[in-house]
Amino acid sequence: MSDESSFISHLQVFATHPAARGLTDDAASLTLGGRTLILTHDVIVENVHFLPSDPPEDIGWKLVAVNLSDLAAEGAKPSGALMAYNLSGDTEWDRRFAEGFGVALARFQCPLIGGDTVRAPLGSARQFGMTALGEAENSPGRSGAAPGDDLWVSGTLGDAGAGLRIARGEISGPQELVEAYRRPTPQLELGQRLAPMVSAMMDISDGLLIDAKRLAEASGVAAIVESIDVPLSEALVGLMGDSRETSVAAATSGDDYELLFTAPRRSRRAIETVAEELNARIQCIGLVEQGEGLKFQEGGRPLPLPQSLGWAH
Structure with a gap:
């Protein structure tokens, strides 16, 4: 058990309100006056979620994107954001961060409605937090997957992980992979369209396999992931090759911020139609069965x- 999961297990004793969903989701679902409000809060930390050398504009963008990705997984439309900002002591750096933050808010139509600023001790790691609020007509959460469901992902996986290695100078590769790491895109419209037809949904932030395991645990089922079907971009295949090693790397690297969801097989055509209408890439990568845990296979072979x-933190 990671430090993160151990700590959350202590907090679950206090999370008794139905909105908390037992702290098994990345967002709370609060019903007020007949409306379903989705609330999430994410923090990004230097040398954990971004590099000191990353452009401040990109860090500001990323703070918005990672929070709105949680709303996307709940099928929510953004309503507003509050930000906690750690002043850097460098006014130009702060200005550039605010510029990227504002561009992302405008791009995803999420107004800033408040927050707080602080000054941390000199030399401490930069860290920033944001609370995102949204509204949803359907909010699937992670706990509804059932045996017989298909397991799907959106987009391509592994690009951000490779982009991080490029940004660190560990390997050479195309700038589009670096951009995938620095400027993820929350799948808001796709999440809203999928929400009425899926049984469970979450975003992939820490890696496909670890997040599929979390979804399976929340639903009390087993998830089977087919390595051959892990969707890879041309840029990633051009860099790393089309191999089992590439698929495993893509399935275990984080920062993709794509959607992972399950749905009954009768919903396949409807899901494909939504993807066609939005020009979004989706891929069925496995299935759900009775049992528990995670299984990984290649061409049906374990x-x-x-x-x-x-x-995992």
């Missing part, structure tokens, strides 16, 4: 699970 399933 594969050993990687030592690390993804990122």
Whole structure:
């Protein structure tokens, strides 16, 4: 058990309100006056979620994107944001961060409605927090997956993980992979369209395999992921090759911020139609069955699970 999951287990004793969903989701679902409000709060920390060398504009963008990705997974439309900002002591750096933050808010139509600013001790790691609020007509959460459901993902996986390695100078590769790491895109419209037809949904922030395991645990089922069907971009395949190793790397790297969802097989055509209308890439990568835990396979043959399933604090 990671430090994060251990700490959350202590907090679950206090999270008795139905909106908390037992702290098994990344967002709370609060019903007020007949409206369903979705609330989420994410923090990004230097040398954990971004590099000191990353452009401040991109860090501001990323703070918005990672929070709105949680709303996307709940099928929510953004209503507003509050930000907690750690002043850097460099007014130009702060200005550039605010510029990127504002561009992202405008791009995803999420107004800033408040927050707080503080000054941390000199030399401490930069960290920023944001609370995002949204409204949803359907909010699937993670706990509704059922045996027989298909397991799907949106987009391509592994681009951000490769982009981080490029940004660190570990390997050379195309700038579009670096952009995938620095400027993720929350799948808001896709999440809203999918929400009425899926049984469970979450965003992939820490890696496909670790997040599929979390979804399975929340639903009390087993998830089977087919490595051959893990969707890869041309840029990633051009860099790393089309191999089992590439698929495993893509399935265990984080920062993708794509959607992972389950749905009954009768919904396949409706889901494909939504993807066609939005020009969005989706891929069925496995299925849900009775039992518990996570299974990884290649062409139907079992594969050993990687030592690390993804990122855990």
